[in-house]
Amino acid sequence: MFALQPGLFIASCGLLFIGYIATALIWALIVRDLGGPRLGGPEAVRLFMIGNLGRYVPGKVWQIAALAALARHRGVPAATATAAAVLGQGTGLGAAMAIGLGAAWQYGSDEAWRWVVPGLVLSGTVLGLTPPVFAAVSRLWFRLARTEAPEGLSNIHGARWVLLSLLSWFVYAMAFWLFARGLGFELGLLAGSSAFAAAYVLGYLVVFAPAGLGVREGFLIALLSSSIGVGAATALAAAARLWTTIVEVVPATAFWARHLATDGVSGSSE
Numbered sequence: 001m002f003a004l005q006p007g008l009f010i011a012s013c014g015l016l017f018i019g020y021i022a023t024a025l026i027w028a029l030i031v032r033d034l035g036g037p038r039l040g041g042p043e044a045v046r047l048f049m050i051g052n053l054g055r056y057v058p059g060k061v062w063q064i065a066a067l068a069a070l071a072r073h074r075g076v077p078a079a080t081a082t083a084a085a086v087l088g089q090g091t092g093l094g095a096a097m098a099i100g101l102g103a104a105w106q107y108g109s110d111e112a113w114r115w116v117v118p119g120l121v122l123s124g125t126v127l128g129l130t131p132p133v134f135a136a137v138s139r140l141w142f143r144l145a146r147t148e149a150p151e152g153l154s155n156i157h158g159a160r161w162v163l164l165s166l167l168s169w170f171v172y173a174m175a176f177w178l179f180a181r182g183l184g185f186e187l188g189l190l191a192g193s194s195a196f197a198a199a200y201v202l203g204y205l206v207v208f209a210p211a212g213l214g215v216r217e218g219f220l221i222a223l224l225s226s227s228i229g230v231g232a233a234t235a236l237a238a239a240a241r242l243w244t245t246i247v248e249v250v251p252a253t254a255f256w257a258r259h260l261a262t263d264g265v266s267g268s269s270e
Helices: 006-033 043-054 062-072 076-098 101-108 111-128 131-142 155-182 191-203 215-228 230-269
Strands: none
Touching: 006 043, 006 062, 006 076, 006 155, 006 230, 043 062, 043 230, 062 076, 062 230, 076 155, 101 191, 155 230, 191 215, 215 230
16 A cells, blocks of 8 residues: 655655744744744744643643743743743644635535635634734733733734744645655645645544544544545554654654753753
8 A cells, every 4th residue: 555755755754844843933923922032943943842742641731831831941921922822823723724624625515515614714814813803802812811911912913823824734734745645645735735634623622632643533534535545544644643743752852852951951050
């Protein structure tokens, strides 16, 4: 079944890691937009990827809590780091949902599903980015967080977050398609990218599944079966889980080990 094409496989790994880097940089940008300090690119990537290890613990709060704790030691207020993580996840999920809506065209036969659902998502995004709604939601969030809203925050910032998240998800979707092709699966770009994004969103919504484990694979199999068959879809979903985990966890673990060693040296010198 597998016919490995090393060039495409290596490209998919590199592109996936670039997606992780882009997501980390978006988080750092949101931190700055919310009035937090400017984090350097390498530092933001390191903190974000270490924090991402928390996603492999059941529940969706550990990733955010770990990131907030790490960022606090770099001068980022916990409320700011948390707000940036929540906003980053929210825009990321919205971007993944937008790409995942391609599955409606690929697999949906009901005209309502093809037009109404994408229309509602697009309308909701546009409405949320209008100045009055964005300002109201921002005020509510900072009131709940019991912190002062930063001056100058506007819907322009929100639109930038959404756009950058959408671009990062194009990278993720392309990486998955290259991965599938690199393993020899004859999978179309629209079918592969939309199924991968939709499965991610659905897996994320199941709170008890760490990193959407099992749930994401189940939806991915269901969405891809009509394109490449049940057996191939099952094999690809299982391989994709290993692929995304290894490309994320290996560098994150290295960053964590370096972080612990650096903190140990700093602690012993004080």
